[in-house]
Amino acid sequence: MSDTSANLSLPFIQPSQAQKHVTHNEAIARLDLVAQLAVVAFDAVTPPAAPVEGAAYALASAPQGAWAGRGGTIAAFQNGGWVFITPRAGWIAVAADTGRLRVMTATGWKAPVLD
CATH class of the missing domain: 2.40.10 (Thrombin, subunit H)
Known part of the structure; x- marks a missing residue:
């Protein structure tokens, strides 16, 4: 499995990953940027x-x-x-x-x- 999603390159949380909130927050910030891109x-x-x-x-x-x-x-x-x-x-x-x-x-x- 890839570390990121295919279309928006959103980072996936990996098994046994420490500080999962960092990866999740990075994905949300990226999605906030590219969805409805202005x-x-x-x-x-x-x-x-x-x-x-x-x-x-x-x-x-x-x-x-x-x-x-x-x-x-x-x-x-x-x-x-x-x-x-x-x-x-x-x-x-x-x-x-x-x-x-x-x-x-x-x-x-x-x-x-x-x-």
């Missing part, structure tokens, strides 16, 4: 000077500062630090300020094609 910005390059707890950013291919080397991921500020999640093809996110939708594809975030 981002402050798409193609973000520079971390904000004063990040807000829970704020998420869809990073550009070559972000800078604390986000360097994490291009193409979702950066979320949780528990006073940055957490990075790799989005999978098919994920949908909305820009919190404009309400515009984007869908993750093999080549990055794209505007959805609506028939």
Whole structure:
């Protein structure tokens, strides 16, 4: 059995694991981030000077500062630090300020094609 779930990479509690609440809380925090995914910005390059707890950013291919080397991921500020999640093809996110939708594809975030 894997250590994480197949779709959201939520950590599983392992048999005989100490401090099970840590793994459970990590899974809840990750689920809180990716369910109904709303981002402050798409193609973000520079971390904000004063990040807000829970704020998420869809990073550009070559972000800078604390986000360097994490291009193409979702950066979320949780528990006073940055957490990075790799989005999978098919994920949908909305820009919190404009309400515009984007869908993750093999080549990055794209505007959805609506028939």
